[in-house]
Amino acid sequence: MAKRVCIIGCGAIGSLYAAHLARVAEVHAFVRRPEHAQALNQHGLRVSGKRDFTARLRATMDPSQLPAFDLGIVCTKSTQTAEAIAPVAHLFERGAVLSAQNGLGNEELIAERVRGYVLRGTTFMSGSRHSDTHVQMELDTATWLGPFEPTRTPFALVQEVAALLVESGLKAEALEDARPAQWSKLIFNASVNAVSALTELPHCPAFAEEAGFSDLGHLLHELINEGKAVAAALGIPLHEDPWEMNKIGAQTNHPPSMLYDIEHRYATEVDFLGGAIAREAARAGVSAPLHTALYRLVKGKEASWAWPRGGEEK
Amino acid sequence: MAKRVCIIGCGAIGSLYAAHLARVAEVHAFVRRPEHAQALNQHGLRVSGKRDFTARLRATMDPSQLPAFDLGIVCTKSTQTAEAIAPVAHLFERGAVLSAQNGLGNEELIAERVRGYVLRGTTFMSGSRHSDTHVQMELDTATWLGPFEPTRTPFALVQEVAALLVESGLKAEALEDARPAQWSKLIFNASVNAVSALTELPHCPAFAEEAGFSDLGHLLHELINEGKAVAAALGIPLHEDPWEMNKIGAQTNHPPSMLYDIEHRYATEVDFLGGAIAREAARAGVSAPLHTALYRLVKGKEASWAWPRGGEEK
Numbered sequence: 001m002a003k004r005v006c007i008i009g010c011g012a013i014g015s016l017y018a019a020h021l022a023r024v025a026e027v028h029a030f031v032r033r034p035e036h037a038q039a040l041n042q043h044g045l046r047v048s049g050k051r052d053f054t055a056r057l058r059a060t061m062d063p064s065q066l067p068a069f070d071l072g073i074v075c076t077k078s079t080q081t082a083e084a085i086a087p088v089a090h091l092f093e094r095g096a097v098l099s100a101q102n103g104l105g106n107e108e109l110i111a112e113r114v115r116g117y118v119l120r121g122t123t124f125m126s127g128s129r130h131s132d133t134h135v136q137m138e139l140d141t142a143t144w145l146g147p148f149e150p151t152r153t154p155f156a157l158v159q160e161v162a163a164l165l166v167e168s169g170l171k172a173e174a175l176e177d178a179r180p181a182q183w184s185k186l187i188f189n190a191s192v193n194a195v196s197a198l199t200e201l202p203h204c205p206a207f208a209e210e211a212g213f214s215d216l217g218h219l220l221h222e223l224i225n226e227g228k229a230v231a232a233a234l235g236i237p238l239h240e241d242p243w244e245m246n247k248i249g250a251q252t253n254h255p256p257s258m259l260y261d262i263e264h265r266y267a268t269e270v271d272f273l274g275g276a277i278a279r280e281a282a283r284a285g286v287s288a289p290l291h292t293a294l295y296r297l298v299k300g301k302e303a304s305w306a307w308p309r310g311g312e313e314k
Numbered sequence: 315m316a317k318r319v320c321i322i323g324c325g326a327i328g329s330l331y332a333a334h335l336a337r338v339a340e341v342h343a344f345v346r347r348p349e350h351a352q353a354l355n356q357h358g359l360r361v362s363g364k365r366d367f368t369a370r371l372r373a374t375m376d377p378s379q380l381p382a383f384d385l386g387i388v389c390t391k392s393t394q395t396a397e398a399i400a401p402v403a404h405l406f407e408r409g410a411v412l413s414a415q416n417g418l419g420n421e422e423l424i425a426e427r428v429r430g431y432v433l434r435g436t437t438f439m440s441g442s443r444h445s446d447t448h449v450q451m452e453l454d455t456a457t458w459l460g461p462f463e464p465t466r467t468p469f470a471l472v473q474e475v476a477a478l479l480v481e482s483g484l485k486a487e488a489l490e491d492a493r494p495a496q497w498s499k500l501i502f503n504a505s506v507n508a509v510s511a512l513t514e515l516p517h518c519p520a521f522a523e524e525a526g527f528s529d530l531g532h533l534l535h536e537l538i539n540e541g542k543a544v545a546a547a548l549g550i551p552l553h554e555d556p557w558e559m560n561k562i563g564a565q566t567n568h569p570p571s572m573l574y575d576i577e578h579r580y581a582t583e584v585d586f587l588g589g590a591i592a593r594e595a596a597r598a599g600v601s602a603p604l605h606t607a608l609y610r611l612v613k614g615k616e617a618s619w620a621w622p623r624g625g626e627e628k
Binding site for chain 2: 201202219290295
């Protein structure tokens, strides 16, 4: 069956999905900037790194130019989910929409706007976007996907989407319950991103050091344990151990996305990361004092951008 | 009795003590920069604001030019206590040394180096330093002082020092136990400074807001309650309620000293503020997870200055 797929948001992850899927399906990219759409239509989309090819696809910022779709994959930042899906939501009435975003709460925002099926997704792929038409693939890791429970998405549909991703050359795994995978990444991401945003350190070896009293590894360990306790209170087992993920990541010196946002004074995804853990903890009747504290600090840091900076004034 | 007093460190607070005391005692200022000493010797020290006068005093950066003293007042940043007192410690063998610094742990550092009596001090005076020879007095509030317990400082000596401060035109109160005053300010300062350093917000109304879930007032309240619990575990009653101090301070939009340090990439006093609460909590066998977490974050932020900044590189 020839599928028609819409990629909503073409950053690094969206570009990787778009280019791969364009080899086995009719792919349209829904983007925000007219020059981005024009460049994709004119030059196609090149993938380098782990593989090297250029795919042809269609791109637009105008929802009226888009047909109905079998599948949508939302790849925007979590802060942009609602505004990105709203103008194209009607195109998925007979289709399905997969969130391949960070954190918790995107599927809810999609399901409020789309009448079709929603899929819960978590990806560990990574890439660097060199331009609007060139993305370098770094980690060629799987997308884990499963049903979003409230839309009663059939597991056969999840398997079909996973098969399409695999056919396109990506790794994917269909799961009856995608929450253990999503929560593993959520706990890891919420802990590492908040500490990085507040210290302005990249994900560096200090994040796993626990020798001295002031070492950050203690804090990461406590944040991760707190997140695990919230997952346990919600009855969600974990797919991977976030502390092991942290120990590996701490060797990369990679700047987490929230550090990039802080440095550029963009709204962070904290409401979908630590803020989501804090809210879910309250819902489950357990406490998450550290995630809640760091959530409030990151929100305070965002608020500080409205203040004149003392350092520049004196 | 004509007293001979040494002011160690002439920032805003040290300048206020030096100028006032120079009207009733022989005052020497021990400073780090030769041009600072020269300017004080040449022009004296002007106080404006709440009062207006210029005092003559002697200043030097050379310990060999200093006589023995009846009283020393240490006014450096806590991070500089050890190196500032070391070269002049022998001048107080028959005298006393008062710490009028931020946080907890300065008296210990002084007592390790000085054979005379040590006094525990906490001041709420504030001023702005316009130049090496001009300080503007802002808050004309009291210095609270008491014995540092391990040196068995006689209370009569505390009263004598308080009387000298009052004679010089400052407010001062001799206390049999200065820890309740010191801990009130410590809890306030540790909470406000850490939140300000990490958010880069000045002490603004948000620090007392508790309406929404993400509001920073919740975090300040929890930090202050945690600090109170540590004081209680140590058997130290509080002199004032730090939450009330926070509510008043939050209306000032004043940048706390740690925010100034962060903006200028100077080592902060966090080891003497939140770090001291975290250590004292461990000593008392109680937990202080929030002060400990914020302490580690501020130490991480200091460590980040050794990293290249992503925002400037990309």
